[in-house]
Amino acid sequence: MGSEDGLVASESAAKSTAVEERYRIEREKFDDISAAHELGPEAILPADMNFARMCREDTYFPGWPTT
């Protein structure tokens, strides 16, 4: 392997490690959040709730306006 090939391989390995680390952090964060998430009766949407109404009423999250 030439020196340039070695450099490319090294950079590629570093990038891959960084990606895996990012995935690990995100996975752990959201696994923790979901572990505390108990699905009670409120998890059942009203019979007439759908995506359009969720957008219209900005029901769950910011960023769901009718714009």
Add this chain to the structure above:
Amino acid sequence: MADYVGDLRGKSVLELGCGTGETSVALARSGANVSAFDISPGSIDVARKRADMNGVADATEFVVAAGEDLPYEDGSFDVVIGSAVIHHLDVERAGPETRRVMRSGAVAAFSEPLANNPVVRFARDHVWYPRKSERGTDVPLRYSDLRAWGEHFDEFTWKEIHLLGMAERLSGWRWKFHTLHKTDRVVLDHVGPLRSLANYSVIFARRA
């Protein structure tokens, strides 16, 4: 967003970063066949249970995956939806992947936090408010990130939202300030310089 994506009955819809599945269930309730993924296995477990509780398990399919490496065939979807997910992704890799799984003529709509307002940036880093989760690797989007995302699609636009309305974030979204949102729409439509102070965006994209 609902207006942009149109009638979802019978459509193949992908939700990027579905979390615990609230939106996926609502999409299925609108008549869509929903595929959804998340990086978190725990979130996917909750999403599957939620779909089952809501009677839409047959219309939803949840998998653990990363947005930069989608486990779907080329051209699989009519519609792609994402809520606060792009800012968790590597835009340079996830953009082409999202385009790849969209059919010709497919549309995509996202809502994403913006990073332009210095007061909001300070609050995100230093101020406690209800339902504020620990920061992961996510980074709210700058205009350059929006443009980089848009380069992967044939039509692309965004709209800033939540200027005064961002006050409801301080309540952990328990309070809804509809009047402020209505005011925001007027203000942000007519006073261009204030748009960069909004803390959220809705993003629309289409594949030709």
